[in-house]
Amino acid sequence: MHFFAIFKLTIPVLMGYIPLGMAFGLLLSKLLIPWYYAFFMSLFIFAGSGQFLALTLFASQATILEIAIATFLLNLRHTFYGLSMISAFKNFSWKKHYLIFGLTDETFALLKTSEIEEQHRERAYLIITFLNQCYWIIGSVLGAVLGNVVPFNYEGIEFSLTALFVVLSIELYKKSRLHQPFFVALIIGLFGMMFFPPQKMLILSLCLAAFVLIVFRRSMEDAQ
Amino acid sequence: MHSSYLIGGIVVAMLATYATRLIPFMLFRNREPSPLIRYIERNMPLMIMVILVFYALKDVTWEVYPYGLAELIGVSVAIALHVSFKNALLSIFTATLTYMILIQNVF
Numbered sequence A: 001m002h003f004f005a006i007f008k009l010t011i012p013v014l015m016g017y018i019p020l021g022m023a024f025g026l027l028l029s030k031l032l033i034p035w036y037y038a039f040f041m042s043l044f045i046f047a048g049s050g051q052f053l054a055l056t057l058f059a060s061q062a063t064i065l066e067i068a069i070a071t072f073l074l075n076l077r078h079t080f081y082g083l084s085m086i087s088a089f090k091n092f093s094w095k096k097h098y099l100i101f102g103l104t105d106e107t108f109a110l111l112k113t114s115e116i117e118e119q120h121r122e123r124a125y126l127i128i129t130f131l132n133q134c135y136w137i138i139g140s141v142l143g144a145v146l147g148n149v150v151p152f153n154y155e156g157i158e159f160s161l162t163a164l165f166v167v168l169s170i171e172l173y174k175k176s177r178l179h180q181p182f183f184v185a186l187i188i189g190l191f192g193m194m195f196f197p198p199q200k201m202l203i204l205s206l207c208l209a210a211f212v213l214i215v216f217r218r219s220m221e222d223a224q
Numbered sequence B: 001m002h003s004s005y006l007i008g009g010i011v012v013a014m015l016a017t018y019a020t021r022l023i024p025f026m027l028f029r030n031r032e033p034s035p036l037i038r039y040i041e042r043n044m045p046l047m048i049m050v051i052l053v054f055y056a057l058k059d060v061t062w063e064v065y066p067y068g069l070a071e072l073i074g075v076s077v078a079i080a081l082h083v084s085f086k087n088a089l090l091s092i093f094t095a096t097l098t099y100m101i102l103i104q105n106v107f
Helices: A003-030 A036-044 A048-059 A064-083 A096-101 A105-113 A118-146 A159-175 A180-195 A198-215 A217-223 B003-027 B035-056 B069-085 B088-106
Strands: none
Touching (some): A003 A048, A003 A118, A003 B088, A036 A118, A036 B003, A048 A064, A048 B003, A064 A105, A064 B003, A105 A159, A159 B069, A159 B088, A198 B035, B069 B088
């Protein structure tokens, strides 16, 4: 797969990660943390909501143990992403550790829906993950350095990530052999959005979805 | 803030994040995934993606003006375009642009 074709896949993430990264960098600079910490956090942690949480914890002088536990619980949803990638990464070289490291919500979404021939897959996956991390790093450093000085009104551009998830849901729905999981997820997502506390909405909804998927396995497979 | 505190915090946040992503690969390193795991692997991504849509909308205030209208219109544009033209970039660009115009100029 040509580099430009791979780059094209990542454009929605580019549009989302730059402004979100900037928001992160901005918050970091407001806490009077030097800008290069934005660079190192995005380089070593690479987790959107995880990094926002870390800043909040820094600001409240949380202990190192509290930071570890809170970050682990917040990012526990990534375990589900890994679970869906086991076969995909199985025959890759040691480089798959970078793919595992970089498995954010958005990277997972792109990898899971991309259609790449098997012999080019590892390279393409690495490029996608790397580009996404570059966008995130660039955004967060820009935000930390520039602060509020932004040349144009980009308010709302992060909606590109919402639109990305919508589009990829449709793509996966069309590819999926079973269709009930889609409708179950619609109900769980709606329910979670309305009734679960916002910070725990994602992990609770994902656990509920996995639970329903497993418990109703027979009826889901029979119905198709 | 003390730099050793920040560095320590960043290191544990890094390890904790990486751990959440690594766990499933560690569990199934040396054995073939069971049919149940394969079933989850096949069907969970679609559910994750749909739930991520709602997750992305979790901070919308539905009960006060403008009642999440910009988000609803943006999502509808993305669905309509994607079902009709199957061009991911077109759907995402247009939906995002629509949303930006709505929240900057209309609501």
